[in-house]
Amino acid sequence: MMLIFMLSGVAVLPLWIRISRTVDKSSAFLAGAVWWLLGLVGMLFVQPDWPRWVLVAFAPVVAAGYAAVDLMPWAMLGEIADEDELASDERREGIYNGLFTFLRKLAGAIAVFAALSILDVAGLEPGRPQSETTLWAIRLLTSIAPAICLVFAVAWARGYPLTRARH
Numbered sequence: 067m068m069l070i071f072m073l074s075g076v077a078v079l080p081l082w083i084r085i086s087r088t089v090d091k092s093s094a095f096l097a098g099a100v101w102w103l104l105g106l107v108g109m110l111f112v113q114p115d116w117p118r119w120v121l122v123a124f125a126p127v128v129a130a131g132y133a134a135v136d137l138m139p140w141a142m143l144g145e146i147a148d149e150d151e152l153a154s155d156e157r158r159e160g161i162y163n164g165l166f167t168f169l170r171k172l173a174g175a176i177a178v179f180a181a182l183s184i185l186d187v188a189g190l191e192p193g194r195p196q197s198e199t200t201l202w203a204i205r206l207l208t209s210i211a212p213a214i215c216l217v218f219a220v221a222w223a224r225g226y227p228l229t230r231a232r233h
Contacts, residue, residue, distance in 0.1 A: 067125055074126035075133040082134045091142045092226035098134020099223065103216045105131055110209040135219070139166070145228045181207050 086094040105128030112121065143166055147159035188203035190196065196204075 067121065070122060071125045071129045071132075074129035075136070077126075078130045078133045079137060081130075082137055085134075086138065086141060090226075090229050091138050091145065092223045092228075094134055095138035095142070095223045095226075096220060098131045098138065099216050099220050100131070102128060102131025102135055103213050103220075106209045106213040106216070110205060135216070142226070142228070145233050148233065149228060181211075 082094060082098065085097070105124075108124070109128070112124075143162055144159070147157070147162050150162070151157055184203055184207060185200065188197075188200045190200050190203075
């Protein structure tokens with residue numbers, strides 16, 4: 067499933083690049099974030115007895131939004147470095163890339179720690195049938211928790227000041 071998701075995300079990247087050439091990158095990010103957000107909320111309703119092909123077909127749809135959310139911040143980082151150079155007469159893209167990468171890794175580590183802690187409290191027992199509480203925790207951690215993070219990302223992106231015209 068993850069392979070299908072990732073390959074689908076890579077396959078749709080040229081589309082997002084084309085879109086980002088016609089609209090502001092923040093608008094492309096917003097479109098992808100909303101798309102992914104809707105897919106995440108849809109995952110909340112997936113049932114274990116659904117045919118596997120439904121899940122396989124659903125993965126590329128969700129991956130399309132994920133691809134934009136993963137790609138656009140990197141594209142926006144170049145604009146930020148250009149804007150900073152105009153203001154400071156220095157090229158500091160290394161600092162921006164390093165800080166951005168560090169923050170992404172830190173957020174990922176915190177998210178994994180929080181998710182595993184929540185699953186431990188919910189009673190996850192590897193190799194055994196899970197309780198209803200544990201199953202709901204897994205459901206919420208794979209749908210609502212990332213959707214909440216996307217809501218914050220959308221709020222941030224709406225205030226992104228670097229438009230195509232300004233850049």
